[in-house]
Amino acid sequence: MDLTKLEEIQLDCAKRVIKIEVLKEIKTVGGIDVTFESSKENPTKAWACIVIISLDTLKPIYQKIIEDIVDFPYIPTFLAFRELPLMKRVYTEAKSKPDVIFIDGQGISHPRGCGIASHFGVEVGAVTVGVAKKKLLGNYEPPKETRGSYSYLIYNGEVIGVVLRTKDKVKPLFVSIGHKISLEKAIELVLRTSIYRIPEPLRLAHNLLQRLRKQVLGK
């Protein structure tokens, strides 16, 4: 594989990212996650799941899982080339589409401005938010211990996202613009959909996949 070529794709994708609000009303939020059968084998079986919740109740109103084979390895800053195919397929085949989609990973907080959440948003033409459990790059001050507190993630003197506390005294999340949304709105949505550390759409999608994986592995 030629990583230089893939870097060019990411740079081109970054130019097409829209960093402002385009939605006037948001009623549903979705989350897409991927899990793998094996962490060692390279071509390996994998599953992608989308869960859509109602912003009013925070309860799921739609969910779908697809299965496929993944052969691209995990390489830091190139995550999209491993997980995007599965994510795009589960989204395309879903009979219902959410107003906004949370993606497990970075949005524009990426060395070339195109993490998986932005990449997905641009390719699918959807509104997305990057919700990562760890930082990929940038510097920040620890946010206060109370839920709702946040500090800015800075890279090259620019704000590329926030470090957001979604639960008191629990490790914060790294939230960034994915596509067609403002950072302020992204923060508001992640907070509004978080009961536990991880926002409901992603937490539920992750839980469904973990249960399926254990079932398949016979445990």
Added chain:
DNA sequence: GCGACAG
């Protein structure tokens, strides 16, 4: 060269 390094 050394440390960092989404999932």
Added chain:
DNA sequence: ATCTTGTCGC
């Protein structure tokens, strides 16, 4: 991400 058990704190 996955590999893995119990354990401490709210």
